[in-house]
Amino acid sequence: MTMKFDASHGLLKEDILSYQDKVTELHSAIRNRTGAGNDFMGWVEWPVSYDKEEFERILKVAEKVKDKAEVLVVCGIGGSYLGARAAIEMIQGMYSDCKTEVVFVGNTFSSTYVSQVLNHIKDKSVILNVISKSGTTTETALAFRVLRDFMEKKYGKEEARERIIATTDKARGALKTLADQEGYETFVIPDDIGGRYSVITPVGLVPMAIMGIDIRKVFEGLNDAYNDLNTADLAKNPAYQYAVARRILQNQGYDVEMFVTYEPQLQMLAEWWKQLMGESEGKDGKGILPDSACFSTDLHSLGQFVQEGKKVLFETVLEVETPSEDLTVTEDPANLDNMNYLTGKSYDWVNKMAEKGTIEAHVEVGGVPNIVVTVPDMKEYSFGYLCYFFFIATAMTCYLLEINPFNQPGVEIYKKNMFRLLGKPGYEK
Ligand code: PA5
Numbered sequence: 001m002t003m004k005f006d007a008s009h010g011l012l013k014e015d016i017l018s019y020q021d022k023v024t025e026l027h028s029a030i031r032n033r034t035g036a037g038n039d040f041m042g043w044v045e046w047p048v049s050y051d052k053e054e055f056e057r058i059l060k061v062a063e064k065v066k067d068k069a070e071v072l073v074v075c076g077i078g079g080s081y082l083g084a085r086a087a088i089e090m091i092q093g094m095y096s097d098c099k100t101e102v103v104f105v106g107n108t109f110s111s112t113y114v115s116q117v118l119n120h121i122k123d124k125s126v127i128l129n130v131i132s133k134s135g136t137t138t139e140t141a142l143a144f145r146v147l148r149d150f151m152e153k154k155y156g157k158e159e160a161r162e163r164i165i166a167t168t169d170k171a172r173g174a175l176k177t178l179a180d181q182e183g184y185e186t187f188v189i190p191d192d193i194g195g196r197y198s199v200i201t202p203v204g205l206v207p208m209a210i211m212g213i214d215i216r217k218v219f220e221g222l223n224d225a226y227n228d229l230n231t232a233d234l235a236k237n238p239a240y241q242y243a244v245a246r247r248i249l250q251n252q253g254y255d256v257e258m259f260v261t262y263e264p265q266l267q268m269l270a271e272w273w274k275q276l277m278g279e280s281e282g283k284d285g286k287g288i289l290p291d292s293a294c295f296s297t298d299l300h301s302l303g304q305f306v307q308e309g310k311k312v313l314f315e316t317v318l319e320v321e322t323p324s325e326d327l328t329v330t331e332d333p334a335n336l337d338n339m340n341y342l343t344g345k346s347y348d349w350v351n352k353m354a355e356k357g358t359i360e361a362h363v364e365v366g367g368v369p370n371i372v373v374t375v376p377d378m379k380e381y382s383f384g385y386l387c388y389f390f391f392i393a394t395a396m397t398c399y400l401l402e403i404n405p406f407n408q409p410g411v412e413i414y415k416k417n418m419f420r421l422l423g424k425p426g427y428e429k
Helices: 016-031 052-066 082-092 111-121 138-163 174-182 195-200 202-210 215-228 238-251 264-281 303-308 347-365 380-400 409-422
Strands: 004-006 071-075 101-105 126-132 164-168 185-188 256-261 289-294 313-320 370-375
Touching (some): 004 238, 016 238, 016 380, 052 215, 071 138, 082 195, 082 202, 082 264, 082 380, 101 111, 126 138, 185 202, 195 202, 195 215, 202 215, 215 380, 238 313, 347 370, 370 380
Parallel strands (some): 071 101, 164 185, 256 289, 256 313, 313 370
Antiparallel strands (some): 004 370
16 A cells, blocks of 8 residues: 555544444445535546546647746646646655746736736746636636736747647636637546546646656556555555544544645645645535644744644644655764764654654644654655545545535635626626
8 A cells, every 4th residue: 555544643532443334335425426526526537537648648748848848837726726736846846957947827816926927937938828627717817818918929829829728628618718719729627527636637737747747657646546545444445544533533622634744845735635625524514624734844833832722633744755855964073053963864864753753742742633644755656646545535534524525615605705896797786
């Protein structure tokens, strides 16, 4: 099993395996797609049912635009943004030697941010991937309008067309209409896969491939997880163990889950996880609030609360067995910083000891439950595996709470108010 789950520091008051009967029933609702929200369960079979021709076309297009992509601008928000960013940062790190730089837009109304992006890319060779299923998401549509204008002025209409790639619905929506009219290269967001499950579709795969990430390996991991985790046997399914542990901890009164990583390049993965859990579970007045922290950095800020503050949270530590890079602490004869006791040790070992000591402090002294999910590394295969692990864990944990994991009715309410204030036709008081 590529990923592991450890509840030995979870302070669980119920036995995970006592949920076996319920899990068996819900496993079949997931795999047979008979549970609530089943019209958005295309991700379940996606590791085998994905469009192979389109996958090859992604590879071809990535190869074609690679040399032109000094900067890849990815325009999208929410499910059409977080997964690609999480993948690229996890796999390539924060300062990789990839010759393409990736910049994200369409995820904010900040005028300063958008202006600074335009200024930053003005003299660079740009490829633009706009991603929107509906084509009407205001942040994305507005940024795309500005970016399209930028591209057409910079390159002329003809060449701009060659440099813009649209990922959208197969038949409907404003972006689809525009892409058809302009003749952009277009990739499809499947009807039955919602935004937060879409990183394994062209939504995530196109930016990953253009950034030089081996998406075949991502799919190997995805496929292995699809097979490995296709068991209702709780003793053998770490994703379901995690799903059940969350429920047990909430039954014990913990309403906040802090997703803890020890790698800065996993911070966007935590953001992706927050959307996955938060949008899937936070409805009908139920759910665990997903939060995140990157240790040891945040031990110097949030650490105090976790250790001694109100006992509202439990931690889910995402442990990485092998870092992408490592270095050894060197000897300093003067030793004025008193760090020589670490001479010859690896940086990653120091990180692991920080993790060990923190779990001990939070659990044994602070009484804060810690559950640990382990992933072998931060490479393509592990990313693909991890996606399926968290997808299926999310489905299970939500079904255990009797929640439909695949809708998000609450996200529309603020939009109506915003549209009214913006004067959008049809939204007058
Ligand atoms: O999960 C969701 O549905 C949202 O986060 C959407 O992905 C996000 O609002 C972007 O929507 P669209 O792809 O239609 O622009």
